[in-house]
Structures are given as C-alpha cells and as structure tokens.
Amino acid sequence: MNRFTLAALAAAALAFGAPAAAQEAAAAPGAAPQQTPEEKKKLEEQIAKELGVSPAAPALPPAEGAPPGITAPGVPEQTPGGAPAPPQAVQGQVGGNPFARLMMLPDISAIGDFAGVYDSRDTGNESPRSGPVSAPHQLTPVFQELELGIQSVIDPYARADIFISFEPSGVSVEEAYMTTLALPFGLQARAGKFYSPFGRLNQQHPHVWDFVDAPLALDRLVSASQLGGPGVDVAWLAPLPWFAEFHLFGQTTTPAFEDKEQRTLGGRVLQYFDVGDAAALGVGLSAARIEEPVFGSWRDLGGADVHLKLRPPWTRSYLVLQGEAFVRRLTAPSVPDQTDWGGYAQALWRDGPYFAYGARYDFAPAFQNGRIGIVQVDGTEHRLSAIASWFPSEFQKVRLQGAWDRLPGGQNGLELILQLEFVIGAHGAHPF
Amino acid sequence: MNRILLLATALLAPLHARAALDVVTTTQGLAALAQEVGGERVKVQSLSRGIQDPHFVDANPTLAVKLRNADLLVDVGLDLEIGWLPPLVNQSRNPDIQPTGSRRFTAASVVSVLEVPRGPVDRSMGDLHPAGNPHFLSDPRCARKVAEGLARKLTSLDAGGAATYQKRLADFERRLDADEARWRAEWAPVRGRKVIPYHNSWIYFLDWAGLQGAGYLEPKPGVPPPPSHLAELVGVAKAQGVKAILVENFYDRKSADVVARHSGAKVMMLPGDVGGTPQAKSYEAWVDQLVQLVSGAVR
Numbered sequence: 001m002n003r004f005t006l007a008a009l010a011a012a013a014l015a016f017g018a019p020a021a022a023q024e025a026a027a028a029p030g031a032a033p034q035q036t037p038e039e040k041k042k043l044e045e046q047i048a049k050e051l052g053v054s055p056a057a058p059a060l061p062p063a064e065g066a067p068p069g070i071t072a073p074g075v076p077e078q079t080p081g082g083a084p085a086p087p088q089a090v091q092g093q094v095g096g097n098p099f100a101r102l103m104m105l106p107d108i109s110a111i112g113d114f115a116g117v118y119d120s121r122d123t124g125n126e127s128p129r130s131g132p133v134s135a136p137h138q139l140t141p142v143f144q145e146l147e148l149g150i151q152s153v154i155d156p157y158a159r160a161d162i163f164i165s166f167e168p169s170g171v172s173v174e175e176a177y178m179t180t181l182a183l184p185f186g187l188q189a190r191a192g193k194f195y196s197p198f199g200r201l202n203q204q205h206p207h208v209w210d211f212v213d214a215p216l217a218l219d220r221l222v223s224a225s226q227l228g229g230p231g232v233d234v235a236w237l238a239p240l241p242w243f244a245e246f247h248l249f250g251q252t253t254t255p256a257f258e259d260k261e262q263r264t265l266g267g268r269v270l271q272y273f274d275v276g277d278a279a280a281l282g283v284g285l286s287a288a289r290i291e292e293p294v295f296g297s298w299r300d301l302g303g304a305d306v307h308l309k310l311r312p313p314w315t316r317s318y319l320v321l322q323g324e325a326f327v328r329r330l331t332a333p334s335v336p337d338q339t340d341w342g343g344y345a346q347a348l349w350r351d352g353p354y355f356a357y358g359a360r361y362d363f364a365p366a367f368q369n370g371r372i373g374i375v376q377v378d379g380t381e382h383r384l385s386a387i388a389s390w391f392p393s394e395f396q397k398v399r400l401q402g403a404w405d406r407l408p409g410g411q412n413g414l415e416l417i418l419q420l421e422f423v424i425g426a427h428g429a430h431p432f
Numbered sequence: 433m434n435r436i437l438l439l440a441t442a443l444l445a446p447l448h449a450r451a452a453l454d455v456v457t458t459t460q461g462l463a464a465l466a467q468e469v470g471g472e473r474v475k476v477q478s479l480s481r482g483i484q485d486p487h488f489v490d491a492n493p494t495l496a497v498k499l500r501n502a503d504l505l506v507d508v509g510l511d512l513e514i515g516w517l518p519p520l521v522n523q524s525r526n527p528d529i530q531p532t533g534s535r536r537f538t539a540a541s542v543v544s545v546l547e548v549p550r551g552p553v554d555r556s557m558g559d560l561h562p563a564g565n566p567h568f569l570s571d572p573r574c575a576r577k578v579a580e581g582l583a584r585k586l587t588s589l590d591a592g593g594a595a596t597y598q599k600r601l602a603d604f605e606r607r608l609d610a611d612e613a614r615w616r617a618e619w620a621p622v623r624g625r626k627v628i629p630y631h632n633s634w635i636y637f638l639d640w641a642g643l644q645g646a647g648y649l650e651p652k653p654g655v656p657p658p659p660s661h662l663a664e665l666v667g668v669a670k671a672q673g674v675k676a677i678l679v680e681n682f683y684d685r686k687s688a689d690v691v692a693r694h695s696g697a698k699v700m701m702l703p704g705d706v707g708g709t710p711q712a713k714s715y716e717a718w719v720d721q722l723v724q725l726v727s728g729a730v731r
Contacts, residue, residue: 156530159522182527186500237500237525243493272493280492311490314483314682352684354656394559394654424555431519432491 106152106160109425111207113144120414125369127381127405130224131213132417143168144419147205151428157182160192161428163205174205175228186237195228197235197247197268198286199303199324202226208430210320210348210356211387212401212419216364217342220256220376221328222301227288229253229261243272255290255299256328257367257374262299264290272432275308280432282307297332309432320348340365340376356389366408379408396422453590456502458513459486460707461569462539462578464715466506468604469582473593479520482707482718485682487654491516499524502535504589506582509540510566535589540566542581543574546635558652560632569705571636572608572615572719579604611716618727619643625730626672628665628697630679630688633704637722643730646672649679649687657687669695676729680704700729 035043097103117134124133134140146166153159158178165174177192195203201218203226218226231251238244247268252261266288273281286303304325311318325343344362351357366381367374385403392398398420405413452475457463463478470476477498480489486508499505499520507513521529528535545564553562568574583601587594623642627634630649638645647668651661668674674697677688681701688699702725703709703718712718 153530156527156532179522181522181530183525186525188523188525237496237523239500241497243497245493270493274492274494280490280494282493309490309492313481316485316488393555395555429491429515429517429519431523432493 106150107426107428109149109151109423109427111145111147111149111205111421111423111427113146113207113419113421115142115144115212115417115419116140117142118414118416121411123405123413123415126407126411127216127413128219128224128367128369128374129213129216130219133415145206147174147207149425149427151426153181154178186239188235188237190233190235191231193228193230194233194251195226196249196251196253196264196266196288197233197270198222198227198266198288198301199326200282200284200305200307200322201324202228202303204430207421207423210322210346210358211360211385212399212417215324215342215344215360215362216381216383217324217326217344217362220364220367221326221340221342222303223254223256225254227253227255227264227301229264231264242274243270245270253288253290255301258293260293262291262293264288266301278312279308279310282432292330292332294332297330300329300331302327302329316350316353318350320350322346322348354391356387356391358387358389360385360387377408381408382406395424396420453503453586454501455504455506455586456498457506458489458508458517459569459705461575461705461715461718462506462508464706464718465569465575465579466504466582466586468715469579469597469601470586470593471596471600473590473596474586478707479517482703482705482709482712483682484704485680486512486705487515489513489516491519493520493523496520496523499526499529502526502529504535504537504585505529506537506539508566508569509538510545510563511561512566537582537585539578539581540564540568542577543568544577546639547632558650559654560652565632565635567633568636570634570719570722571640572612573640574636575715575719576605576608607716611720615719615723618723622727622730626674627676627678627726627730628669628674628691630677630683633680634678641723641726643726646674649677649691662687662691665691666694669697675731676700676726678702678726681708698729700725702726 115132116139117132118139119134119136121136123129124135132142132144134142144167148164148166150162150164151160158180160176160178162176163174165172173193175192175194177190177194180187180189183189197203199218199222201209201214202222206214214226229251231249233247233249233251235245235247238246247270249264249266251264253264254261266286268284268286270282270284275281282305284303284305286301286305288301290299290301292299306321306323308321309318310320323343323345325341328340330338342362342364344360346358346360348356348358361382361384363380363382366377366379368377383403383405385401387399387401389397389399399418401417401419403415405415407413452473453470455466455470455474455476457466457476457478459480460478460482463476466474466476479495479498480486502524505521507517526535527533530536531538540563545568548564549562553560569578579601583597586597619641624644626644626646627638628647628649629638629645632648632650632653635645647665649657649662649665651657657665669691674695677692677697677699679685679688679699679701680703682704685699685701691697692699702722703712706712706715706718708718709721712721
C-alpha cells in the first residue's frame with residue numbers, strides 16, 4: 001500500500017511539478033491540442049482509478065510518439081513522453097552492436113595506497129591509531145589499502161555505489177549502498193552499508209583526505225574504522241536558496257574501540273553558502289546516539305564541522321580551511337557520566353595542478369595499548385602534522401607527511417610517512 | 433490517504449509553477465545559446481563561468497540547489513564535465529535531468545564529433561576524452577546545430593513557445609549568416625596558416641577557420657609540457673612558420689612565452705568561452721573576438 005501511495009504521489013508531483021508536461025502531451029500527435037494541466041491531471045486521476053491506483057513506476061509516464069520534426073533521426077534525444085531513444089543510435093549496422101556487453105558494464109576502478117613509515121617510538125602501543133605505524137626507529141613499507149569501486153545506475157530510480165576494501169587484515173565491504181534519484185519533495189534515501197553522515201572526514205574515503213591519516217579524535221571518539229555500517233539514511237534538501245540538507249540515519253555501527261556492532265540513530269545538518277565569487281563555506285552539525293552493550297548505557301556523539309574553500313574561478317590553486325570538533329559522552333546507570341573532547345584544524349594550499357601543502361593540528365584523549373587491550377589514560381594527546389603532496393597527474397599522488405606528537409606525560413614522538421597512491425579505471429567524481 | 437497526499441501535492445504545486453522555463457547550463461557558451469533561442473520564455477543560468485577551465489569546476493553543493501528546480505539541464509557532454517557534474521546531478525533530487533532524463537539536453541548529441549577514438553584508449557595517452565573532443569562550441573557550425581537542438585528541446589518542453597523558439601532561432605541564424613560572411617573575409621587571406629594551441633581545444637575552430645595546428649603545448653592532454661617537448665615545438669614552429677600560440681586565458685602562459693621567445697610566434701591569450709573576457713558578452717561577440725585576435729596574430 002505504501003508503495004502505491006508513493007507511486008501515486010510521485011505521479012502527482014510530476015504532473016504538478018512540471019507545468020510543461022501537459023504541453024508535451026499537447027504537442028503529441030493525436031492528443032487534444034488544447035489539453036490544460038488541469039485536464040491532464042483529471043485524466044491522470046481517472047486513469048489511476050481505472051487501473052486501481054497506478055501500478056506503473058512513478059517517474060516514467062508511458063511513451064508518446066515524438067511530434068514530427070521535433071526529434072531528428074539518429075539524434076539521441078528524449079521523446080517528450082520520457083522514453084529515451086537509444087543513445088547514439090546508428091541505423092542499420094550489420095550484426096548489431098558488438099560492444100553491447102561493454103556498454104552495460106558499471107564504472108570499475110581500483111585505488112591503491114602504499115606507504116613507507118618511520119616512527120621514533122612505539123606508536124602502535126603508546127598512541128593507538130588507524131593510520132600506518134612502524135616499530136620504533138624502523139622504516140617500514142606498509143600496504144595500506146586497495147579499494148575496488150563498482151558504480152552504476154541501477155534503473156531510472158536509483159544508483160548503486162560499491163567499494164570493496166582489501167587490507168592486510170582482510171577483505172571487507174567498505175561501502176555498498178543504493179541511492180534513490182527520484183523521490184519527491186527533495187528527499188533522497190540511501191540504504192545498504194555506508195559511512196554514517198557524521199561530520200566531514202568520516203564520510204570520505206581515506207584517499208580523499210588531504211592528509212595521509214585520520215585525526216586522532218576521529219579514531220578515538222568516533223570510530224577507528226570510520227563510523228558506518230548497514231542501515232538507512234534519509235536526506236532532505238530544504239527548498240531554500242542555499243544548500244541545506246538534513247539527514248536522519250539508523251544503522252548498526254562499530255564505534256571506537258568496540259568490536260561489536262551497536263544500534264545507532266543519528267542526524268546531520270549540512271549547509272553550504274557561496275561567499276562572494278571565490279569562496280564556499282560549509283558548516284555542519286552532527287549527532288548520534290549509540291547503544292552500549294550494557295543495558296541502559298549510551299554513547300552519545302556530537303560533531304561540528306567547518307569547511308571553507310577559497311578559489312578564484314580562473315585558477316586551479318586554492319586554499320582550504322577545515323576543522324571539526326567531536327564530543328563523546330558515555331552514560332551508564334550508577335556510573336558518573338564521562339565526556340571527552342577532541343578535534344582538528346587544518347589548512348591546505350593547492351598550488352596549481354601539481355602540488356599541495358598543508359598543516360594540521362589535532363588533539364584527542366590519550367589512549368594506550370596495554371596488557372588488557374586499548375584503554376583510555378588520563379590527559380590529552382596533541383599532534384602537529386605537515387604534508388607536501390605531488391600530483392604527477394590526476395591519477396596518482398605522492399605525499400610526504402611529518403608529524404610531531406606529544407603525549408600527556410610530556411613524551412614526544414616523530415612520525416614520517418611517505419605515501420604513494422594511484423587510481424585506475426573510471427572512479428566516480430567525489431562530492432565537494 | 434492517497435487523496436490527502438494528492439491534495440498536499442496540489443497545494444505545493446503553485447510554488448513550482450512559473451512562466452519562464454528554468455534552464456541551467458554547465459557553461460556560459462551554452463547559456464548564451466539557450467538565451468538566444470529562449471528569449472524571455474527562459475531564465476538561464478550557467479554553473480560555470482567563461483573565465484574557468486570547464487574541466488575543473490568545483491562540485492560546490494550550492495550548484496546542486498540551482499539544479500533542483502531546473503526545467504532543463506544543458507551540458508556539453510563527451511565527459512567534459514565528468515569531474516564535477518555527476519555528483520551535483522545526483523544531489524539535485526531532480527530525476528529528469530539525469531543523463532537520460534527528459535529534461536536533459538547534451539549538446540554533443542547533435543554535433544558531429546571529431547577525434548572519436550577508433551582504437552583502444554588508455555591514460556598513457558593523457559587525460560583524454562574517450563568519447564571524442566568536446567571543445568566544439570567555438571565553431572559556429574556546431575553552435576548552429578546546438579541552437580537548433582535547443583529549439584527542438586525547448587519546444588518539446590514548452591509547446592506554447594514553439595513559434596517564439598522558431599522565430600528566435602531563425603533570427604540568431606540570420607545574424608550568424610551575416611557574421612560568418614564577415615568572418616570568412618577575415619579568414620580568407622590567412623588560410624592554411626599554422627598555429628600551436630595549448631590544449632587540444634581548438635580543433636573545431638581551426639577546422640572552421642581553415643587554419644592548421646602544428647602541435648600542442650601539452651605533449652598529451654592534461655600533461656604539463658617538459659622542456660624537451662617545448663624545445664621540439666620551437667623547432668616545429670620555426671620550420672613550419674607558426675605565427676601564433678593559442679592559450680585559453682585560464683591556463684598558465686609561461687611555457688607558451690618560452691616557445692614564443694625562441695620561435696618568434698606570438699602568444700594569444702583567448703577567452704575560452706562566452707564571458708571569458710569582458711567583451712565576450714554574447715556568442716557572437718565571443719567568436720568575433722576570437723576571429724579578431726587569431727586572424728590578427730597569424731596575418
């Protein structure tokens with residue numbers, strides 16, 4: 001029943017939302033020349049009734065013939081009714097199209113990340129993190145990840161994006177989700193396995209990050225493998241003159257330093273504004289409530305993110321200022337609440353097509369990997385990182401990142417990472 | 433239940449109903465053509481500007497807001513906008529402007545495309561466009577085809593405006609006829625002269641103008657020229673009497689200046705599209721400026 005309601009709704013939205021639709025029909029041969037939108041709507045309701053509520057798919061009315069002289073032969077244009085003419089239709093090719101199978105292939109891409117890492121101390125135990133680490137004073141080659149991307153539209157109503165991650169620890173489905181393309185009222189839904197729309201970096205694949213590794217706060221307060229999991233995300237684009245998107249999501253996720261998936265409910269507001277001709281400002285607020293294994297216990301996450309990109313339109317150089325703050329509160333019956341903070345602020349200067357330079361400061365609660373596993377210890381860890389990136393082409397990059405890390409006891413650590421990344425195949429463009 | 437929802441939809445509908453068709457184009461050149469054909473029946477906005485490299489526009493979400501209510505999205509196609517348009521279209525919540533949607537017009541679909549690869553292609557050949565060369569709008573013959581296609585598309589979306597679109601298209605083509613007579617006179621004395629473009633983006637224009645390309649500053653599309661390639665070009669330029677190096681004004685002119693200094697050719701910084709210079713206000717003004725600059729340089 002719901003589905004029927006939705007179908008009728010979408011059909012109605014189409015009829016109303018598109019004032020020209022009636023005129024299309026008017027132009028079709030055999031249709032009454034003066035059919036008004038009201039008449040068309042009436043007729044549509046009548047037809048819906050006769051069919052016992054439209055069983056047809058919502059967005060595509062039945063095809064109507066192209067008005068004579070409107071579509072040139074061989075021109076891959078839509079007929080006004082919406083039925084697509086085959087693209088690039090060449091008439092009369094002997095034996096048909098030999099590339100038919102190839103044309104149906106989804107976009108397939110592979111992205112490889114490899115690094116050489118040097119740490120001046122036992123970072124893996126003294127400062128556990130998701131980024132690559134080495135044993136003390138041992139320059140170590142590390143295979144980080146190979147990401148296989150498979151992306152395509154499914155049908156006229158939805159698309160699918162699948163990312164399979166091969167890592168030293170094994171193979172996992174990083175993300176695999178469907179995104180609707182044809183919901184009415186500015187709604188868009190995703191279903192499947194995906195990174196939670198919580199903050200900015202959490203949703204991006206690591207190869208999109210401006211730095212080689214995640215800020216410590218994302219690892220320790222949100223999730224070391226980025227917060228995500230199976231579930232549903234519904235996003236509403238508000239009918240405002242700027243970009244304002246509201247997310248509600250329900251997933252099972254694996255939060256920081258948990259090994260079991262937990263039920264999660266969250267939301268996010270993301271807004272983008274044009275600031276003059278040469279700048280775009282994005283601000284986001286996120287919240288999530290995650291069940292804890294002990295009954296009546298909760299883990300609440302909050303996040304605020306800012307993203308400012310300054311780029312005069314005529315150049316490929318730009319400056320990005322970006323920061324996020326994360327807060328985590330643990331509540332349990334008969335135990336005092338515990339609240340922790342962390343965050344980062346970074347600047348990246350992209351100097352033309354081939355080079356970029358960045359600096360980042362981040363801080364997070366200190367953790368250690370001891371005999372009983374990874375535990376939080378008193379105090380805050382601070383880190384300063386700098387990065388220089390070289391992009392020989394759009395499809396590979398070499399990055400050198402240095403980081404100076406200060407643990408609560410006053411211990412310092414130096415880390416150097418040289419990373420190589422390449423992409424082959426058709427990898428879908430990333431959101432801003 | 434259904435009835436309530438239908439009623440709600442009906443109440444929301446007037447918000448969307450407008451007199452003018454909301455046309456969004458990816459480039460300013462396409463916007464200029466849509467404005468020529470649509471006149472007052474359309475409200476046209478472009479997602480990028482003529483001073484921008486159309487390959488590298490930011491997928492700023494505020495652009496998705498423009499697409500949300502678009503009655504028609506006009507793009508160049510041939511993967512020119514592959515790096516930024518798809519995420520915007522997916523964010524827009526407008527199913528009809530998806531690549532095969534009823535409110536999408538891809539200009540390349542009505543143009544006879546050059547440099548369609550016949551054999552296998554890969555990225556060792558640079559960042560090329562595997563579907564063919566998308567830089568066709570500076571050729572008035574292609575612009576006519578696109579304007580005609582736009583008139584057909586606008587008519588199919590707004591049959592009430594059929595007469596207007598036909599009349600405005602005819603007006604535009606008449607003006608182009610007069611322009612072209614003038615432009616042909618400019619080209620006649622310089623036919624066959626050689627130029628070196630920066631990127632492979634003037635092939636249609638050179639074909640129309642009767643000029644010849646003697647090479648490109650980029651050794652492969654999107655690949656920066658190493659000194660060895662520039663030295664080779666200097667030799668080519670001297671041997672073949674190349675008069676001008678054509679560079680869109682969003683590119684860095686350093687390597688062009690080097691070749692010019694050693695070969696005696698002139699560097700012409702050109703508007704890449706309508707809006708690329710303050711003078712290039714309309715399609716005709718843009719091509720007129722291109723003709724003046726290039727014919728002057730190769731004379």
